[in-house]
Amino acid sequence: MIKYDFTGRVAVVTGAGGGMGLALTEKLLAAGASVLGIDLKDKPASLVEGDRLTYAQGDLTDEAFVAGAINAAYTKFGRIDYLANIAGVLLFGKDVSLLDIDMAVWDRVMDINLKSMVHTVRAAVPLMRKSGNGGSMVHFGTIQCLRGDTKPQDAYVAGKLAVVAMSKSVAMQLAAEGIRSNVIHPGVTLTPMQERWSEDDKKAVADYVPMKRVGRATDMADAAMFLLSDASSYVTGTEMIVDGGLMLKY
Ligand SMILES: NC(=O)c1ccc[n+]([C@@H]2O[C@H](COP(=O)([O-])OP(=O)(O)OC[C@H]3O[C@@H](n4cnc5c(N)ncnc54)[C@H](O)[C@@H]3O)[C@@H](O)[C@H]2O)c1
Numbered sequence: 001m002i003k004y005d006f007t008g009r010v011a012v013v014t015g016a017g018g019g020m021g022l023a024l025t026e027k028l029l030a031a032g033a034s035v036l037g038i039d040l041k042d043k044p045a046s047l048v049e050g051d052r053l054t055y056a057q058g059d060l061t062d063e064a065f066v067a068g069a070i071n072a073a074y075t076k077f078g079r080i081d082y083l084a085n086i087a088g089v090l091l092f093g094k095d096v097s098l099l100d101i102d103m104a105v106w107d108r109v110m111d112i113n114l115k116s117m118v119h120t121v122r123a124a125v126p127l128m129r130k131s132g133n134g135g136s137m138v139h140f141g142t143i144q145c146l147r148g149d150t151k152p153q154d155a156y157v158a159g160k161l162a163v164v165a166m167s168k169s170v171a172m173q174l175a176a177e178g179i180r181s182n183v184i185h186p187g188v189t190l191t192p193m194q195e196r197w198s199e200d201d202k203k204a205v206a207d208y209v210p211m212k213r214v215g216r217a218t219d220m221a222d223a224a225m226f227l228l229s230d231a232s233s234y235v236t237g238t239e240m241i242v243d244g245g246l247m248l249k250y
Pocket residue numbers: 014015016017018019020021038039040041058059060061086087088089090112116140141142143185186187188189190191192193194
């Protein structure tokens with residue numbers, strides 16, 4: 001059993017009202033960190049606001065809201081050490097081939113999945129610098145952006161691969177200051193995003209994955225805990241695939 005000690009450290013987690021973001025928020029709190037959780041959704045019942053948790057409900061595409069929430073967390077907690085950019089959308093049925101997509105859908109997906117992450121990085125990095133202990137960021141991509149797909153979701157995959165480029169670029173820019181930036185590429189994972197799956201779908205996906213199970217939100221949160229923690233202090237600019245071996249098939 002791996003135990004992390006994040007006592008006295010402060011994390012910003014987007015998507016804290018969803019599957020993976022909530023799982024990471026719970027793990028960080030259990031490990032002693034203070035957390036600012038951000039999401040459009042209502043605060044999940046399992047999260048109790050207090051000395052070590054603030055939940056900011058709002059839209060990450062609104063840069064002023066993001067900057068306000070992160071600055072308020074810095075004021076409350078006294079520092080910012082980590083950023084987990086987890087919020088994202090997959091607009092099933094609307095996000096199709098770029099040959100056919102409604103460009104308003106394209107722009108919406110880019111705004112949420114890419115530009116929102118730029119908003120959080122721009123707000124968090126100056127505060128990490130002021131906090132004086134380096135920092136670590138993890139941004140969520142997808143294995144889908146590493147391969148082609150017979151059912152294209154082109155805005156989603158293009159935006160996610162742009163997140164990789166963003167992460168590598170800031171990793172390079174900030175490496176000498178001890179501020180790290182890495183990407184996690186989840187495989188198929190059971191979260192509210194995949195609510196549309198029937199029991200048969202779940203079984204078929206599990207059978208297709210080499211490790212014979214669908215991913216859990218906690219699998220992704222565990223990978224993020226490692227990349228945020230000092231256990232990965234010499235790791236920056238990388239991509240970690242967390243997919244039960246699924247990419248071995250491609
Ligand atoms: N579930 C999967 O199979 C899977 C696979 C690969 C990658 N991912 C990626 O992992 C990340 C987390 O996915 P998840 O499965 O936990 O999804 P989820 O839908 O459970 O959680 C995503 C959260 O992001 C929030 N969000 C969306 N737009 C927002 C906005 N504009 N402002 C604030 N919050 C917003 C949603 O409210 C939601 O709570 C996403 O970036 C997703 O693209 C998921």
